[in-house]
Amino acid sequence: MKFIASSTQLLIGLNSVSKVIASKPALAILDNYLFDLKDNTLSVTASNGETTLRTQISLEKVFEDGQITVPAKLFTESLRQLPDQPLTFATDHNSSLIITWSSGASKIPFHPAEDYPVLPAIGEEFNTLSIGAEALMNGISDTIYATAEEELRPVMNGIFFDIADDSLSMVASDAHKLVRYSLRDIKSSAPSSFILHKKPAAILKSILAKVDEEVVVKFDKRNAFFSFGDTLLVCRLIDGNYPAYKSILPKNNPNKMIINRAEMLGAVRRVAVYSNQASNHVVLKIGNGELMISAEDTGFSTSAYERLSCEYDGTPLEIGFKAPFLADILNNFCFENICMEMADNCRPALIVSADGNNASEDLSALLMPVMV
Numbered sequence: 214m215k216f217i218a219s220s221t222q223l224l225i226g227l228n229s230v231s232k233v234i235a236s237k238p239a240l241a242i243l244d245n246y247l248f249d250l251k252d253n254t255l256s257v258t259a260s261n262g263e264t265t266l267r268t269q270i271s272l273e274k275v276f277e278d279g280q281i282t283v284p285a286k287l288f289t290e291s292l293r294q295l296p297d298q299p300l301t302f303a304t305d306h307n308s309s310l311i312i313t314w315s316s317g318a319s320k321i322p323f324h325p326a327e328d329y330p331v332l333p334a335i336g337e338e339f340n341t342l343s344i345g346a347e348a349l350m351n352g353i354s355d356t357i358y359a360t361a362e363e364e365l366r367p368v369m370n371g372i373f374f375d376i377a378d379d380s381l382s383m384v385a386s387d388a389h390k391l392v393r394y395s396l397r398d399i400k401s402s403a404p405s406s407f408i409l410h411k412k413p414a415a416i417l418k419s420i421l422a423k424v425d426e427e428v429v430v431k432f433d434k435r436n437a438f439f440s441f442g443d444t445l446l447v448c449r450l451i452d453g454n455y456p457a458y459k460s461i462l463p464k465n466n467p468n469k470m471i472i473n474r475a476e477m478l479g480a481v482r483r484v485a486v487y488s489n490q491a492s493n494h495v496v497l498k499i500g501n502g503e504l505m506i507s508a509e510d511t512g513f514s515t516s517a518y519e520r521l522s523c524e525y526d527g528t529p530l531e532i533g534f535k536a537p538f539l540a541d542i543l544n545n546f547c548f549e550n551i552c553m554e555m556a557d558n559c560r561p562a563l564i565v566s567a568d569g570n571n572a573s574e575d576l577s578a579l580l581m582p583v584m585v
Contacts, residue, residue, distance in 0.1 A: 214250050214279030215303040216272050220314075223255075223270065223300070224292045227285075229444060230259040230266040232416050234285055238262065240330070245282035247329045250275065258332070259285065264413040264448040265332055266420075276303075280326030283310055287321055333447055336433035342376055343400040346428050346441060348574065350421040352383040352394040353414050355576055358545055360411045361387035368453040371408040375455075376401050384458050390538045391458060391579040392545075398573060407432050408455055413448035420444065462579065463563050466554035468527030470499055471567045474551045477504070478543040480519040484508045485536035487517035495536045496585050500529030508536070532558040533585035542578045558582055 227246065238244055239262050247258040253275050258267040281304060291312065292300075301313040310323045353372065361369035375382040378401065383394045417439060421428070424441050431438040432450065439446040481495060488494055488508035498505040504523045509516035532555060542564055543551070550567040564578040 215276040217274040220295045221297040226268045226270045227289050233259050233266045235261040242328045246285045249280045250278045267445045269443040281323040283323050333436045339433040340405040341402040342430040346421045346424040353418040355394045356385040356392045359385040359392040371410040371451045373455040376405050395575040408451040466556045468555045470525045470553045472523040480506050484517045487515045493536045496533045498531045533583045
């Protein structure tokens with residue numbers, strides 16, 4: 214293998230795939246990048262065994278094609294220390310990669326490409342989904358915080374993609390809260406679904422921040438393939454059936470409160486300091502255009518309350534929530550005003566935007582109450 218490439222151009226490609234490399238990989242070879250040079254295109258692959266990232270870099274000067282693997286950390290760090298300039302890369306017969314620049318050279322070991330895991334192939338039966346990069350990133354950002362960490366129910370540890378003919382719902386839940394991001398006008402091959410684990414979802418989110426194009430998603434029963442531009446992300450899907458979330462979504466909650474999101478979030482955080490540290494409960498007492506948020510810890514004789522103005526349509530209501538879960542939802546919503554729709558103090562509250570409906574997307578959250 215021998216080629217010339219810009220240090221900056223190559224480093225950008227490496228940074229995009231390095232996010233997937235684990236600190237303690239299951240296989241030693243996964244500490245490496247896989248370089249595959251063919252037809253003036255360098256494919257750089259990184260993997261942790263479950264998730265694989267590949268990007269392609271076009272080169273102008275290629276003298277010899279080939280495949281090798283190189284130590285990822287050492288190779289990336291060496292490029293970071295070099296100013297932007299053309300670099301010559303060449304392998305020798307002693308399993309070394311020689312990197313030459315204007316004033317010096319370095320040598321690092323490489324290993325045979327045959328030792329690197331093969332990229333999974335899509336099954337014969339698969340579905341396709343096309344979605345804008347920004348919409349996909351927003352959907353992940355708006356739901357990933359609601360995923361769980363459960364060994365017994367792994368399906369709760371990911372984001373559920375529920376695909377209809379022309380719409381997509383991304384759902385996450387930890388059994389205490391449920392968040393759903395819905396998007397309309399989606400191109401899909403057929404109604405289908407899959408569960409994306411939170412780890413590859415977080416990697417995908419970080420990459421999409423710099424992408425401005427359509428993402429093509431192909432998935433079968435085992436893997437999902439996200440392709441955009443010169444990048445391909447392949448990840449193992451969570452196997453199992455996601456809970457029937459639609460059956461728990463309330464349809465007609467008569468008690469509705471509209472309030473400024475930031476003001477409520479600040480009050481919840483301030484009052485929660487005085488709650489029992491084991492339960493973290495806060496109580497919402499709503500009525501007559503006022504919300505009172507209170508908490509107490511009888512064991513330490515501490516308590517606090519705060520009053521906020523709100524718009525309320527319904528009967529006076531007193532309902533309790535876990536403060537961290539309520540604060541999570543309020544903090545991750547981007548609306549100026551939110552609407553809390555409640556039936557009573559025993560059934561879940563539905564939280565949506567009060568700023569007007571978006572024609573193409575919708576975000577809602579469901580929060581389970583606690584006994585007070």
